[in-house]
Amino acid sequence: xxxxxxxxxxxxxxxxxxKYDQASPVPASAMEGRLSFSIxxxxxxxxxxxxCTVDKVAGLSMYHKEKSIQIKxxxxxxxxxxxxxxxxxxxxTYFTVVHANVVNMVSASWDGLxxxxxxxxxxEGNIAASSSLIMQASWCVLPSRELLVLxxxxxxxxxxxxxSIMVYWHALDIPxxxxxxxxxxxxxxxxxxxxxCVGVSSGSVLVFDVPSKGSNIMLSExxxxxxxxxxxxxxxxxxxxxxxxxxxTADDSGILCVWKSGEDFQLLNKIPGFDVCCSSVKLWxxxxxxxxxxxxxxxxxxxxxxxxxxxxxxxxxxxxxxxAPISGLLLSGAxxxxxxxxxxxxxxxxxxxxxxxxxxxxxxxxxxCGAKFCDGDGYAFAVTGYDLxxxxxxxxx
Amino acid sequence: MSSRTLPLLxxxxxxxxxxxxxxxxxxxxxxxxxxxxxxxxxITTMFNKKFLEELxxxxxxxxxxxxxxxxxxxxxxxxxxxxxxxxxxxYDLMTMAFKYQVLLCPRxxxxxxxxxxxxxxxxxxxxxxxxxxNQVDETYRQLIxxxxxxxxGEVQLIRQTxxxxxxxxHIRVSIFLKDKVQNSNGRFVLPTSGPVPYGTQIPGLIRxxxxxxxxxxxxxxxNGGSYSSALREGSFEMFGERVIKxxxxxxxxxRPVETHMSGTAKNSxxxxxxxxxxxxxxxxxxxxxxxxxxxxDVHKAAAADSGFRVNLFATDEEEEEALISRPEELSYExxxxxxxxxxxxxxxxxxxxxxxxxEAEPSxxxxxxxxxxxxxxxxx
Numbered sequence: 205x206x207x208x209x210x211x212x213x214x215x216x217x218x219x220x221x222x223k224y225d226q227a228s229p230v231p232a233s234a235m236e237g238r239l240s241f242s243i244x245x246x247x248x249x250x251x252x253x254x255x256c257t258v259d260k261v262a263g264l265s266m267y268h269k270e271k272s273i274q275i276k277x278x279x280x281x282x283x284x285x286x287x288x289x290x291x292x293x294x295x296x297t298y299f300t301v302v303h304a305n306v307v308n309m310v311s312a313s314w315d316g317l318x319x320x321x322x323x324x325x326x327x328e329g330n331i332a333a334s335s336s337l338i339m340q341a342s343w344c345v346l347p348s349r350e351l352l353v354l355x356x357x358x359x360x361x362x363x364x365x366x367x368s369i370m371v372y373w374h375a376l377d378i379p380x381x382x383x384x385x386x387x388x389x390x391x392x393x394x395x396x397x398x399x400x401c402v403g404v405s406s407g408s409v410l411v412f413d414v415p416s417k418g419s420n421i422m423l424s425e426x427x428x429x430x431x432x433x434x435x436x437x438x439x440x441x442x443x444x445x446x447x448x449x450x451x452x453t454a455d456d457s458g459i460l461c462v463w464k465s466g467e468d469f470q471l472l473n474k475i476p477g478f479d480v481c482c483s484s485v486k487l488w489x490x491x492x493x494x495x496x497x498x499x500x501x502x503x504x505x506x507x508x509x510x511x512x513x514x515x516x517x518x519x520x521x522x523x524x525x526x527x528a529p530i531s532g533l534l535l536s537g538a539x540x541x542x543x544x545x546x547x548x549x550x551x552x553x554x555x556x557x558x559x560x561x562x563x564x565x566x567x568x569x570x571x572x573c574g575a576k577f578c579d580g581d582g583y584a585f586a587v588t589g590y591d592l593x594x595x596x597x598x599x600x601x
Numbered sequence: 602m603s604s605r606t607l608p609l610l611x612x613x614x615x616x617x618x619x620x621x622x623x624x625x626x627x628x629x630x631x632x633x634x635x636x637x638x639x640x641x642x643x644i645t646t647m648f649n650k651k652f653l654e655e656l657x658x659x660x661x662x663x664x665x666x667x668x669x670x671x672x673x674x675x676x677x678x679x680x681x682x683x684x685x686x687x688x689x690x691x692y693d694l695m696t697m698a699f700k701y702q703v704l705l706c707p708r709x710x711x712x713x714x715x716x717x718x719x720x721x722x723x724x725x726x727x728x729x730x731x732x733x734x735n736q737v738d739e740t741y742r743q744l745i746x747x748x749x750x751x752x753x754g755e756v757q758l759i760r761q762t763x764x765x766x767x768x769x770x771h772i773r774v775s776i777f778l779k780d781k782v783q784n785s786n787g788r789f790v791l792p793t794s795g796p797v798p799y800g801t802q803i804p805g806l807i808r809x810x811x812x813x814x815x816x817x818x819x820x821x822x823x824n825g826g827s828y829s830s831a832l833r834e835g836s837f838e839m840f841g842e843r844v845i846k847x848x849x850x851x852x853x854x855x856r857p858v859e860t861h862m863s864g865t866a867k868n869s870x871x872x873x874x875x876x877x878x879x880x881x882x883x884x885x886x887x888x889x890x891x892x893x894x895x896x897x898d899v900h901k902a903a904a905a906d907s908g909f910r911v912n913l914f915a916t917d918e919e920e921e922e923a924l925i926s927r928p929e930e931l932s933y934e935x936x937x938x939x940x941x942x943x944x945x946x947x948x949x950x951x952x953x954x955x956x957x958x959x960e961a962e963p964s965x966x967x968x969x970x971x972x973x974x975x976x977x978x979x980x981x
Contacts, residue, residue, distance in 0.1 A: 281764040304765050337602050337765060357602065382604045382659040386758060433754060456754030480800070481754035497708070497753050498801045513809050516802040519793070519828050521708065521757065540804075541791045542825060558809055561822035569784065569791045571704065590704075590764060591771075591788070 266545070266563040267585070267598035273310055274594050276323055277303035279573055281590040282339060283390070283483045284436055284524050286574025288586060289343040289350065289365065297578055298365070299595050300341040300352065301588050307341045307354060309367050310595070322367050326356045344394035348416035353400060355389035360402050360410070362421065372421040374412075376404065391434040395451050395465045399424075403434025409453050409461075411469060427469055432456035435483050439465075441529045442489045448472065449506040452492050454482035460492060462506045475509040484525040488532070489550060491557045495522035495536055503548070503557050512557045518542060524575040528582030534559070535585050537575030542566055543587050567596060602762040603755070604659035608744065609716055610668070610763060611656055613702070613848065615647050616719025617695040618672065619726060622681070624852040625911050635680065635909065640726050641733055642679030648736040657743060662766055680908045686924035687913040693772045694913075700767040701777065701789055702847040707798035709757040711845055713748050714835040718848030720744070741839055749837045776851060793826035799834045 279285050279301045289298040295314040300307050307324040326338050336357035343365060344351045350365035362372040376387055389410075391403030400412045400421075407430035413422045430453065437453040449472055450465040458477020464470040481497040491512070492504040499518035504511055520539035527534050527548075534546040545563040550556075570589030578584040584599040619640065626636040646652075669692055676683055676691065683691065702715045720741050727733040748756070771787025782790050797803055804826075809818040835844035914920040 278769055280768060281761045304768065337762075339602070382661065384605055384659045386603050386605075388602060432752065433758075435754065456752055479752065481752070481757060483754075483757075497757065499797070499804060500802070510812050511810050511814065513807060515808070516804050516806045519797045519801060519804050519824070519826065540826070541793065555812065556809075558818075559807055560820065561807065564823075564825045566793060566825060569788050571791065591768060 266600060267565065268601050270584075270597040270599055271316060272594040272596050273299065273312055273316075273319060273586075275299075275301055275303075275308040275310060275588075276321055276593075277306055277308055278591050278593045279588045280304055280337075281523075281571060281573050284340060284342070284574060286524065286576050286586060286588050286595070287342040288576040288578055289345070290579060291365075298343065299586060300343070301574060301595065302338045302341050305337050305356075307338060307367075309352075311366075316597070324352075324354065324363070324367050326354065326358070326361070339388050339390040340392055342392040344392065344400050346394050346400075346414060346416075347397055349414070351394075351400065351414070353392045353402065355392060355402060357386070357388045360389050362400070362412075371419040372412075374402075374410070374423065386433075388433075391437040391453065393437045393439045393451060395439040399465055401427075401437055401439075401451060401453075403430075403437055403453060403455075405433040407431050407434060407455060409434060409437070424467075425469055427453075427461075427463070427471075429453075429461045429471055429474065430455040430459060432459070435481060436485045438486045440487050440489075441527055443529065444489060447490045447506075449487060449490060452485050452487045452506060454485040454494060456481050458482045458494075458496065460485065460494060460504070462492065462509075472507055473509050475504055481521075483522055486525050486527045486534075488527045488529060488548065491548070491550075493525055493527065493534060493548070495525045495538075497521045499538060499540070501525070501534075501536060501546075501559075503559060505555075505557075513559050515546075515559060517544060517546075520571075523571075523573045526576045526585070528577045528580055530580040531582045533562070533577070533582030535575050535577055535582070537572035537587060539571040541568060541570050541572065541589075543572060543575050543585070545582070545585075565598065602765070603759040604661065605747065605751075606662050606759050606762040606766075607660060608653075608656050608747070609712065609759065610662065610699075610766065611671075612740075612744070613699045613716055613719050614668075614672065614695045615675065616716075616723060616848065617698045618676065618691065619643065619723060620850045620852050621691055621694055621913070622676070622911070623726070623850075625913060626681075629911060631909060631911070635907070639679040639681045641730055643675060644723060644727050644737065645733050646675055646678035648733070648740050650736070650739075653740055653743070657747070662762060665766070682908060682910045683913070684910065684920065684924075686920045686927070687911065689927060690913040690923065694774060696767065696770060697772050697774050697777070698851075700770060701782065703760060703763045703767065704789055705782075705791070706760075706847055707796075707845065708800065709753055709760045710751075711798070711835070711847070712756060712760055712763075713744075713837060714843045714845050715848035716744065716748075717835075717837075718843050718845075721843070722850055738839070745837065745839065794828060796829050796832050799831045801831060803828045803830060 280303055282302055285302050287300045291298065297312045297314065299310045299312065305326045309322040309324060311320050312318070326336055338354055338356045340355045342353055344353050351371070352363040352365055352367055354361040354363070358378065359376045360374040361370055363370050376389060378387055386405055388405045389402050390405070393401050395401055398414050400414050402410045402412070404410060407428070409427035409430070410423055411425040411427065413424040415421070432455040435454050435456060437451060439451050440447050440449065448464060449462045451463040453461045453463065458480045460475040460477070460482060461471060462473040462475070464472050475492070482494050483497060484495040486493040487506060490506050492506045494502050494504065499516065499520055499522060501515040501517045501522070502511060503513040517536055518538035518540050522536055522538045524537040525534065532548040534548055535543065536546065537543045543565045544561065547560050547562050549558045551558060567587055567589060570592055572587055572589045574588045576586055578586055578597070584597060586595050586597045588595050622643070623640060626639060672692060673688060676688060703712060706712050706715055720737070724734060724737055727737060773783060773785065773787050777783035778785070784790060803824070805821055805824040807820040807822065808816055811817045832844050836842055912920050914923060
């Protein structure tokens with residue numbers, strides 16, 4: 205384990221929940237001191253998505269639903285189809301959700317009262333003839349600047365964070381006649397000071413060197429370790445500089461590659477897959493958190509590939525994982541219409557990581573395609589799903 | 602996204618169309634020999650070799666309009682005629698049924714089992730016609746060869762491409778409402794119970810391992826549903842049990858088909874936006890359509906006296922009412938209307954359309970020549 209620091213959940217204490225738990229009518233033995241829930245009621249939501257809190261403990265609901273944010277067009281069923289950027293000085297939160305060939309952008313004031321909308325079309329450099337489907341939109345936060353990165357069937361677009369100016373366009377090699385093997389870019393991560401990495405359907409990982417300002421973005425390296433289409437990638441999110449691993453990349457066959465960034469990216473470890481697609485991946489304090497098509501979540505030590513935990517988390521394909529780096533809360537969303545919140549704990553004595561289940565929310569009749577925390581503590585999170593024209597937010601009670 | 606999506610879209614929508622037509626033919630007491638001819642003619646056309654060659658080439662998905670045009674042609678490949686309201690309704694039912702199957706299939710790969718359920722049923726429809734059966738079997742082999750080796754991730758991409766195609770379609774279907782698998786707002790019900798997909802464990806268990814790989818702790822958690830273990834895996838061979846029921850025939854004479862258009866009014870703003878957006882693919886689309894239609898050979902002699910009309914509504918009055926009251930945003934604006942009206946439209950398509958008209962209607966008067974397809978169908 206590389207440089208584990210002790211973890212103190214900031215806004216949320218698991219002990220407090222256990223106390224409430226014991227007061228519930230369910231036998232404590234069956235609960236193992238963990239939050240228990242069952243579906244109680246179906247409260248129809250304003251616009252189609254009814255949500256129900258899955259919480260049996262009287263009076264205690266770790267998160268409660270806030271007013272939804274309407275978006276201009278519905279979310280497509282794409283992995284990790286929600287990106288959140290919090291602008292601290294202006295207390296603004298930006299959200300993006302992909303709809304076919306359009307990106308819906310919403311900025312919301314922190315009180316949730318004011319919204320402004322913008323839609324980005326996938327205009328592909330000068331290719332005016334056709335408009336391609338977008339695979340992913342994600343904000344990349346570098347110390348010097350924030351960029352909005354879009355990946356599509358034609359290439360990679362980088363915008364200023366408000367979506368106003370496209371600063372860079374990278375075209376993919378598109379064969380003249382369509383081939384059986386689809387061509388697209390998917391998987392986006394900002395790494396360290398100046399890198400943005402983007403995955404490609406061939407399995408390549410493109411490394412872009414991004415200057416602190418201006419549009420002089422350069423493709424600096426192409427990493428060729430994956431044989432299958434890249435699904436997702438993530439950089440170390442704890443902000444810790446001690447860790448050795450900076451980046452983890454995942455592909456359709458479930459293989460995970462762990463990288464050290466630099467002028468030349470160095471492969472630290474390759475964690476085998478089991479021919480099960482890894483759809484979403486995160487890296488937190490040297491631990492890889494991977495979500496799979498089978499609904500499982502696995503925790504690996506990044507550098508050694510040691511398996512710390514395996515969770516039968518969801519009944520369907522997982523679409524999104526997110527980590528609140530300060531509190532160590534983990535969010536997972538899947539096609540089974542559930543979002544779950546977990547708590548990760550580093551155990552320095554054994555050099556391992558443990559995970560416990562804290563909370564579940566059923567977004568009724570919605571195949572969840574995007575779920576993200578809105579802040580580093582995990583005080584609030586946002587969710588969207590296929591065919592849904594809204595972003596549903598939950599905050600801690 | 603995936604360039605391998607069109608064959609599955611076409612075969613499954615075609616399968617659903619055949620289920621509905623079969624039900625309507627029986628419900629309207631069409632003589633067996635005529636009903637049989639309709640089914641055989643449509644299936645022959647659907648599995649035409651040249652047509653399927655075009656279909657199986659890697660390509661982007663058609664727009665809704667282009668695909669609707671293909672199915673208009675297919676539905677009228679025999680002596681049966683549908684007027685516009687019935688054709689709209691038929692297409693609504695087909696698309697919502699397949700949307701349901703795509704959305705609900707337990708894991709992406711099960712879309713293939715849904716397709717095989719349709720293929721099995723199609724084979725059953727033509728079991729007495731060996732030459733057509735051979736045609737269908739040929740396609741069946743092609744499907745298995747093409748899709749069975751794909752990884753879960755690749756099939757998920759196909760599924761996601763299909764879901765983009767079906768996005769924002771919320772037409773309510775009575776059979777789904779009655780079965781409580783669709784809500785009154787048009788969204789499908791997603792169960793949090795029943796068997797988990799093949800290869801998935803029932804949620805609710807955390808296992809912690811030591812650095813040596815030994816399991817050191819097991820912690821259950823409540824999963825919020827009532828799931829059961831996965832069923833056995835369905836067969837991905839030509840024969841064998843598919844296990845999943847999605848894609849099998851849900852209609853019978855006693856269960857008539859019905860749609861409710863009113864439920865979509867809520868989303869009208871969205872529909873309008875989607876439909877009026879300028880489509881830069883229009884030309885490309887016409888080219889694709891032309892290639893495909895070129896393969897869609899229709900060899901028939903629709904003598905006026907042997908033809909008949911099938912209605913997807915209980916009465917003709919209802920059908921007429923449906924045509925008038927259909928919300929504008931649901932209008933399919935079938936492409937061939939534009940193609941024949943617009944002089945600038947793709948010449949290849951016009952040529953093929955012309956060929957079709959002459960070849961298909963040799964005994965018809967000159968007034969029918971070059972007439973648009975829908976008008977011609979309604980005229981019968």
